[in-house]
Amino acid sequence: MANNNQMTVSRYTAILAEYDLILGEARGFSGRLTGRQVVDEHLKLAEIIFTKMVCHAISLRRISPTLQNGSNPELWDIGAACAIARTLVESFDALGYIALQPVTDPEREMRILLWELHDKEHRLTMLDGIGAEGPDIEQLRDNAKKLRDAAMTHPFYGNLSRKVQQKIAASEAPAYIRIQSDRNQASGINHDYYLNVIMQLSQYVHTLPFALSQLRLTHAGDPGALQIMSLPLQYCMPFIAKAIEGMGQLWPALRTKMPEDTQRKIDLWILLAADGVKGAGK
Structure with missing residues (x-):
């Protein structure tokens, strides 16, 4: 991950090149999944x-500065980059939990059952909040009851905690x-690494004062701005690498031999995700 050294163009x-390598592997695996018959719900x-993660990763790459000279100046939107990165990280959380x-x-x-029940109850709360009515709403309510039952x-x-059981009974x-x-x-x-990633990205997503102070003191193209724009890319790479590893374990027949340099980079990001980065530099 990022360290205290000043960011340079090189x-x-x-970092962009490394991100492209890992993203390329994710896109390749996603492509090999296309058209396959899958029976198990978790698969x-x-x-x-x-696929959702790969889409977020592509979007993040597209809005990240390329530093290529052109007639149209690039928009350095750190807030959008952090929002996409946080969504990608939380998508990995769901991927790990579900599959x-x-x-x-x-x-x-049970995980999938409650995940779907939570979704329907959450939608009902939103729809009830705006006074929505009609047969579709009642069908959704009936589907939620069936899932709850x-x-x-x-x-x-019986293995769930009493607190979780109470929430289920209360339609929550x-x-x-x-x-x-x-x-x-x-x-x-x-876990500490995960929390740090979420907190760092959230500063820009929620427009907190520290994020504003950094934006005020940096300008597109200078080392400080480059450092900030590199963070979402670096924060996402461990989670993309972990997703590639996990999907390969679910579908071992779809794994392909990676170039040695690519495999080494993915292994390093997986190690970083497991060990954290307190005081360490990339």
Whole structure:
């Protein structure tokens, strides 16, 4: 990850090139998934979430400065870059929770069941908040009840904490039955590193004072601005690398031998995600 050394054009260009290598592997794996028949629900969801991650990664690359001379100046939108990066990171969290983490079949079924129930209840809350009515709303309400009943009669229900059971009964099903630190540990992500990434990206997403002070003191093209614009790219690479690794474990037949340099870079980002970066430089 980023360190205290001043960002230079050559260093930023190297970060872009490394990002392109890893993104290329993700796009390649996504392409090899196309057209395959998938039966298991968690594999269907894995394919969709991974595709979502790849789309975010492509979008982030497209809005990142290229430093190429042209007639039209580039827009250095750090807020948009951080928003996309945070969405990508949180997509990996969902991918790991739904499909990559090694859990029993009953627990995985319950995870997906409550994940879908949470979604429907959340939508109902929003629709009720604007006074929406009609047969579609009632159908959604009925579908939520069926999912709730299925969850409460599921064999894994007794393994849930009392707090989670109470939320389900109160029509407030949580999206996740494992807390963030447990999900990170199960996904091979250092929890402190994850929190730091989310906090750093959120400063720009939520327009906090520190982010504004940095924007006020930097200008497009100077080392400080390059440093800021490189952060979303660097923060995303460990999670893209972990997603590639995880998808390869789900579909080992789709893995291909990577160039040695690409494999080494992916392995280093995976190691960084597991160990964190306190005091370390990329």
